Amino acid sequence: MPQTGRVSGQGRASIKAQFATSSREKLPTAIQHLVVQWYKGNPEDMQSLRNIGGSPYEAAPRGDSFRKLRDGSGSGSGGLTTVKFVLSCLIDAGTFLVLLVPILVKYVVGLFVGPPKKDIRGQLALVTGGSNGLGREICFQLARNGCHVAVVDLDAVNGEKTVQDLHQQHGVKAKFYKADISSYESVQELRKSVESSLGQVDILVNNAGVLPLMSVREGTPEDLKKVLEINLLSHFWTIRTFIDGMVSRRKGHIVAVASAAAYLPLGRLCAYVASKYGVRGLMEAFNDELYCDGLQNEVFTTTVYPYFINTRKDLIDALDKANVLGRVPVYSAKTMARAIVGGMLRNRQNIYVPKAMKPVLIQYENIPNEIKRLARRIMLRTEIPKLMN
Numbered sequence: 538m539p540q541t542g543r544v545s546g547q548g549r550a551s552i553k554a555q556f557a558t559s560s561r562e563k564l565p566t567a568i569q570h571l572v573v574q575w576y577k578g579n580p581e582d583m584q585s586l587r588n589i590g591g592s593p594y595e596a597a598p599r600g601d602s603f604r605k606l607r608d609g610s611g612s613g614s615g616g617l618t619t620v621k622f623v624l625s626c627l628i629d630a631g632t633f634l635v636l637l638v639p640i641l642v643k644y645v646v647g648l649f650v651g652p653p654k655k656d657i658r659g660q661l662a663l664v665t666g667g668s669n670g671l672g673r674e675i676c677f678q679l680a681r682n683g684c685h686v687a688v689v690d691l692d693a694v695n696g697e698k699t700v701q702d703l704h705q706q707h708g709v710k711a712k713f714y715k716a717d718i719s720s721y722e723s724v725q726e727l728r729k730s731v732e733s734s735l736g737q738v739d740i741l742v743n744n745a746g747v748l749p750l751m752s753v754r755e756g757t758p759e760d761l762k763k764v765l766e767i768n769l770l771s772h773f774w775t776i777r778t779f780i781d782g783m784v785s786r787r788k789g790h791i792v793a794v795a796s797a798a799a800y801l802p803l804g805r806l807c808a809y810v811a812s813k814y815g816v817r818g819l820m821e822a823f824n825d826e827l828y829c830d831g832l833q834n835e836v837f838t839t840t841v842y843p844y845f846i847n848t849r850k851d852l853i854d855a856l857d858k859a860n861v862l863g864r865v866p867v868y869s870a871k872t873m874a875r876a877i878v879g880g881m882l883r884n885r886q887n888i889y890v891p892k893a894m895k896p897v898l899i900q901y902e903n904i905p906n907e908i909k910r911l912a913r914r915i916m917l918r919t920e921i922p923k924l925m926n
Contacts, residue, residue, distance in 0.1 A: 651883060652885075654879075654882040657683065657739070657882065658684070659683065659684075659685070660684050660685070660739040661686075661687065661710075661735055661736050661737065661740070662676075662738070662741075663687040663689060663731060663738045663740070663741050663742065664676050664686060664687070664688060664689065664742040664744055665689045665718050665742065665744050666689070666744040667686070667690055667696065667742075667744065668691075668692040668694075669690070669692060669848070670846070670848035670870050671744060671794065671846055671848060671874060672745065673695070673699050674870040674875075675742055675744060676703060677707070678874045679742075679878060680703050680706070680707035680709045682878065683709065685709050685710035685735060686709060686710075686711045687711075687712060687735055687738070688703075688712070688714065689713075689716050689727065689745075690715070690716075691715060691716075696714075696715070699713070700712060700713045710735060712731075714730055714731060718745055718774065718775060719763070719766035719770060719771050719774075720774075721777075721778075724771075724774040724778050737782045737786070738782065738789075739783070739786075739788060739789055740789070740792070740881075741779050741790070741791045741792065742792040743771065743772045743792065743794065746767060747767050747768060747809075748849070749809060750806065751764070751805075751806075751808050752806075752807055753807045753808075764808040764809065764812055765808070765815075768809065768812030768815075768816070769815040769819070772793055772819055773819070779791075780836070783836050784830075784832060789835070789836040790836070790837045790881060790884075791820075791836070791838050792838075792841065793816050793819075793838070793840050795813050795817050795842050796813040796843060797844050798810045798814075799813040799842060800817075800901055801901065816840070817842075821840070824838045824886060839880060839884075840886065841877050841888045842889050842890070842898065843890045844865065844867075844891065845867040846870055847870065848870050853867070865916070872890075873890055876888060877890075
């Protein structure tokens with residue numbers, strides 16, 4: 538975003554023109570289009586990120602400036618302006634209610650009739666963290682549906698074994714690529730290698746991640762940086778790298794494996810929780826960005842919020858030692874992968890496993906902290922600090 542308050546004369550004219558037509562356009566849409574047009578027409582504004590503090594601060598308009606920008610003139614009585622504003626709001630509300638009807642009908646029908654599965658035979662999927670655990674099972678579920686697979690990981694031994702098993706069991710094209718997806722340069726080289734050997738990526742599955750039991754005060758700054766690079770920044774790097782091809786072909790799907798922790802801010806997991814909240818925010822905003830670009834029916838996004846997965850022995854042993862197993866749902870990687878690919882084939886934007894967790898997670902953020910901690914203590918029969926220790 539541009540530096541706060543740094544608005545050029547051309548920018549002010551653009552804002553004024555946009556708000557002058559706000560009675561004919563929905564205001565949020567007008568604002569979104571304004572931001573896109575502003576940056577496309579004024580790329581120098583992005584330079585402020587590289588020159589923070591280098592430009593003098595200029596305060597935004599105050600007082601009645603917003604009203605003047607909105608009606609395009611700044612003239613006329615205050616009463617007339619208020620009437621125009623109220624009428625504009627009423628028209629917008631009426632338009633909203635009319636256009637809401639088909640959307641509600643669509644969602645009600647969707648409660649009884651699920652969307653059809655799309656055909657991904659012959660397409661190419663790239664799966665990060667594909668050598669082991671959930672990533673490996675996602676590769677097999679994709680191959681079972683006729684999809685070719687690029688397996689990306691740092692574990693070359695199990696990565697090559699995954700590729701061999703994909704060939705033998707499903708007969709699809711598959712190849713292993715050793716790459717550090719926390720590095721933007723490495724991801725750029727990965728794209729060149731994949732496109733030269735298998736072709737362009739149609740489905741991107743960002744599955745790679747780490748789960749450190751690390752508080753804010755634990756580990757080194759480099760440890761914290763690494764968690765965010767692997768769990769969050771890698772999503773930016775892969776999306777930036779592969780999205781252009783999807784847009785040019787007007788076909789693609791991006792899947793991000795987040796976590797239930799994207800709704801559950803647990804102490805002793807600060808770095809991990811922050812990274813998963815970041816993935817959630819990135820995918821929701823990027824989905825809206827695709828809509829703004831008119832690509833919502835061609836390039837899809839899916840974000841997955843799984844609960845515990847029976848993959849890492851150290852995590853399962855810790856849960857067992859704390860007498861938590863049996864009190865929280867723990868799923869096999871195969872079951873989780875089946876739910877993920879099944880939801881992706883139906884272009885679901887969000888996938889919660891188990892499904893019953895969806896209303897719990899969505900409402901959890903609105904519950905007072907005292908109630909959250911009480912419920913957590915009763916369910917887990919232990920305090921989080923004790924569990925982490």
